[in-house]
Amino acid sequence: MAAILHIRDLTKQFGGLTAVDAVSFDVPEGGIVGLIGPNGAGKTTIFNLITGVYKPTSGSIEFRDRSIVGLEPFRIADMGITRTFQNIRLFKNLSVFDNVLTACHLSANYSFAEAILRLPRFRTQEKRLMAKAEELLDIMGLLGYKDLIANNLPYGLQRRLEIVRALALNPSLLLLDEPAAGMNPDETEQLMRLIVRIRDDFKLSVLVIEHHMDLIMGVCEHIIVLNFGEKIAEGSAEEVSRHPQVIEAYLGTREEATDA
Amino acid sequence: MDWTYIQGILMLAGINMIAVLGLSLLTGFTGLFSFGHAGFMAIGAYVGAWISASPASTPAGLGLPFVLAIVAGGAAAGLVSYFIGRISLNLKGDYFCIATLGFGEAIRLIFNNVNRFGGARGWPGVPSKSSFLAILIADIVAVVFLANLVKSRHGRNMIAVREEELAAQIAGIDVFRYKMISLIISAVYAGVAGVFFAHYMTFIQPKMFSLTKSTELTIIVIFGGLGSISGSVLGAILLTALPEILRAFEMWRLVFYGAAVILIMVSRPKGLMGGMELTPSGIRKVAAERNALREAKAKLLAEGSGEEED
Amino acid sequence: MVQFLQQLINGLSIGSVYALMAVGYSLVYSIMNFSNFAHGGVIMLGAYFGFFGLTLLKLPFAAAFLLASVGTLFVAIIVERIAYKPLRERRAPFLYFIISAMGASILLENLVIATIGPTFRTYPEVFPKAPLELGPLAVGRLDLIIFIISAVSLTLLILFIDKTKLGKAIQAASYNVKACALMGVNTDKVILTVFGLGGFLAGIAGVFFGMKYTVYPQIGNITTKSFIAAVFGGLGSLPGAVLGSVLLGIIETFVAGYLSSQFRDLIAFVILIAVLILRPTGIMGKVTEDKA
Numbered sequence A: 001m002a003a004i005l006h007i008r009d010l011t012k013q014f015g016g017l018t019a020v021d022a023v024s025f026d027v028p029e030g031g032i033v034g035l036i037g038p039n040g041a042g043k044t045t046i047f048n049l050i051t052g053v054y055k056p057t058s059g060s061i062e063f064r065d066r067s068i069v070g071l072e073p074f075r076i077a078d079m080g081i082t083r084t085f086q087n088i089r090l091f092k093n094l095s096v097f098d099n100v101l102t103a104c105h106l107s108a109n110y111s112f113a114e115a116i117l118r119l120p121r122f123r124t125q126e127k128r129l130m131a132k133a134e135e136l137l138d139i140m141g142l143l144g145y146k147d148l149i150a151n152n153l154p155y156g157l158q159r160r161l162e163i164v165r166a167l168a169l170n171p172s173l174l175l176l177d178e179p180a181a182g183m184n185p186d187e188t189e190q191l192m193r194l195i196v197r198i199r200d201d202f203k204l205s206v207l208v209i210e211h212h213m214d215l216i217m218g219v220c221e222h223i224i225v226l227n228f229g230e231k232i233a234e235g236s237a238e239e240v241s242r243h244p245q246v247i248e249a250y251l252g253t254r255e256e257a258t259d260a
Numbered sequence B: 001m002d003w004t005y006i007q008g009i010l011m012l013a014g015i016n017m018i019a020v021l022g023l024s025l026l027t028g029f030t031g032l033f034s035f036g037h038a039g040f041m042a043i044g045a046y047v048g049a050w051i052s053a054s055p056a057s058t059p060a061g062l063g064l065p066f067v068l069a070i071v072a073g074g075a076a077a078g079l080v081s082y083f084i085g086r087i088s089l090n091l092k093g094d095y096f097c098i099a100t101l102g103f104g105e106a107i108r109l110i111f112n113n114v115n116r117f118g119g120a121r122g123w124p125g126v127p128s129k130s131s132f133l134a135i136l137i138a139d140i141v142a143v144v145f146l147a148n149l150v151k152s153r154h155g156r157n158m159i160a161v162r163e164e165e166l167a168a169q170i171a172g173i174d175v176f177r178y179k180m181i182s183l184i185i186s187a188v189y190a191g192v193a194g195v196f197f198a199h200y201m202t203f204i205q206p207k208m209f210s211l212t213k214s215t216e217l218t219i220i221v222i223f224g225g226l227g228s229i230s231g232s233v234l235g236a237i238l239l240t241a242l243p244e245i246l247r248a249f250e251m252w253r254l255v256f257y258g259a260a261v262i263l264i265m266v267s268r269p270k271g272l273m274g275g276m277e278l279t280p281s282g283i284r285k286v287a288a289e290r291n292a293l294r295e296a297k298a299k300l301l302a303e304g305s306g307e308e309e310d
Numbered sequence C: 001m002v003q004f005l006q007q008l009i010n011g012l013s014i015g016s017v018y019a020l021m022a023v024g025y026s027l028v029y030s031i032m033n034f035s036n037f038a039h040g041g042v043i044m045l046g047a048y049f050g051f052f053g054l055t056l057l058k059l060p061f062a063a064a065f066l067l068a069s070v071g072t073l074f075v076a077i078i079v080e081r082i083a084y085k086p087l088r089e090r091r092a093p094f095l096y097f098i099i100s101a102m103g104a105s106i107l108l109e110n111l112v113i114a115t116i117g118p119t120f121r122t123y124p125e126v127f128p129k130a131p132l133e134l135g136p137l138a139v140g141r142l143d144l145i146i147f148i149i150s151a152v153s154l155t156l157l158i159l160f161i162d163k164t165k166l167g168k169a170i171q172a173a174s175y176n177v178k179a180c181a182l183m184g185v186n187t188d189k190v191i192l193t194v195f196g197l198g199g200f201l202a203g204i205a206g207v208f209f210g211m212k213y214t215v216y217p218q219i220g221n222i223t224t225k226s227f228i229a230a231v232f233g234g235l236g237s238l239p240g241a242v243l244g245s246v247l248l249g250i251i252e253t254f255v256a257g258y259l260s261s262q263f264r265d266l267i268a269f270v271i272l273i274a275v276l277i278l279r280p281t282g283i284m285g286k287v288t289e290d291k292a
């Protein structure tokens, strides 16, 4: 399988702190890859580097064999990489529908003038966007909450809405930052099935950060383990869980991680 | 209170409304706060007056039609805002405010020193072209354009920038570009308002476009409610009329005004309309949101009590 | 050379008045992260308090001076209680504070116009007009006194912040208000102190400003320049505010002296814009990278 994302020697320093230290890994086309590690290991920082929120100190990131280092986040999103946030960042005063509708904007191209004068292209494309937003909400089981202000959604559904919003961009690589945080085992179970389903239905590749080991072990075909900014292991669930350094990193810092 | 007096107040309100609607896009829909829009009004006023003033009575004038004055005044303000945006839109929150304050005041001080246009003493002899009808038409066009814009993908992108800038970026929105376009449109609105203002007063002076004027515009937007066009319209009418109505108290009216501003901030920060629109679709939307909230609550309650076997 | 030194002295004198005002903006910014535009109104009231202390109450200078600064101390605190405290309790975004501040500034200015009137008033002569001759230099007595008292007040302020327990609490709060509140620092007290200190110095500045120029309700607009000085030095930093003010005072005087007095006011805004473009955090402000 060809790699859709290719990361080599990626490093990010904040002042004296090296948050990500010469990390290399690939995400295969159509794969689901897990990124795990104790708190502060540098996982979210890697997402921020991939999506252009931070500029790497050194190293390369290639998406479909093109370097995306130095591109602005919106361009990277435009190319097909999108993400969710560890601390949910919805458009929280807008309705569920408007959250998704806004993110559908890349599927339309009418101009300002066409919008201000309500010309035909504006109308037909707007109709298409609305239909698309509705369809996505339907597939993801949020249509019933369409008119609810996002902030009033239950926590677990807010996370799901973030995923729907990301899907609205027609991404080919989806980054999920702790999508199961705050969910009960039931909801986590559902989420696992959802992740696999969207990968299949939307033909995506997925890179997921999670502390819930059940989820990681359950859905990831390949797992990368970070500790203090360095990659300490990678491989299948089984390989990784037997790796002595991984056991040490987890037992040393947070035992609850494996059974949480 | 005779009709000419009321008409005069309404015309002033209508002129303010154009500037307020523009600022509403920038502040209410895009989330950027400006304390310099009086500067854009000044540019519109001076450029507009320059285009339309008759060369016979004022040597500085070109004597061209009023419509051209409107176009040129709006365009000049928009152009200046582009350069201002280039250097200030990357600044964070407070600092963008401060930058707009700086630019607004700098524009005023520059006009203070342009002797061709009368400098600080002011420039009399602007033709009286702002008719009631012309202002009314301008207001309607301004409202319709703005309403159409905010209901398009472009408007939604601006709202996304206001709501959550980082998430907007990640959703593929060119945040800088949308901030810029919002700034330019708001400046064009302010510039056009300036043209009407100059041709209403027939005398302009840099002093009229001070920080106080910029503040007044922002206050009206907030008073009307951020993210509401109907709020801006109502706000412009009420807050332009209020000081005029209070004119009987002459000395005290601005004291009341200041006190009212504090009172609004402290007690009803969502403003008059609080993001709602006074249109059939706007009301339907709010109703739907309320309904959805009720349903969601009921659903959660049902699940909760089901588990607890209460 | 003589002219140069003369200008420098004038610049230092006006710069030190700016500094008294600018630290007020900076103190509030350091804790509450907003630009307190009501401060100009407080300074204006200080000028009036001093003026009426001298003329109406016929107080000796020192007493009028104290009246003004204690008076503005209370005004600043009252403004905080009415216009900002409710917003603080609601955790309103910074913009509401700014608008509320603008409202307070409009209110104070027009309250003075409505009660005292819009006329310009000239302070009675407290210090003899004749300058001190220092070799070839003629130094205005008033300028010298302004400079000395300002320098002393600012030194005391910095000592207070550095040495006292309350001052340390202010420093800690400027670093992180939330953490301070968690650690048991009484933030309300810190905020009152900050407004009190700023208000006290605003009174001194108002009196000096009135003595050097005149008193009128719109003095507050001029104080925008001291705000610019605070931005120049780095909003939130006290040494920055002082440095920015002194530099602004000197630059302004030189521009007025060597170029044209017409550009005197414009230069402040040019500096403001240049600072925001080149280094928005000012000379001494700290640069931070945001967390995503």
Ligand SMILES: Nc1ncnc2c1ncn2[C@@H]1O[C@H](COP(=O)(O)OP(=O)(O)OP(=O)(O)O)[C@@H](O)[C@H]1O
Pocket (backbone or CB within 6 Å): A014, A017, A019, A037, A038, A039, A040, A041, A042, A043, A044, A045, A046, A086, C289, C290, C291, C292
């Ligand atoms: N903008 C920043 N400035 C300074 N330090 C930062 C910044 N962002 C992250 N860090 C530091 O980099 C390190 C890695 O942080 P990161 O958020 O990537 O961890 P993480 O693996 O996502 O942890 P968690 O599981 O807690 O989310 C931490 O020590 C963090 O404090």
Ligand SMILES: [Mg+2]
Pocket (backbone or CB within 6 Å): A043, A044, A045, A086
């Ligand atoms: Mg993280």
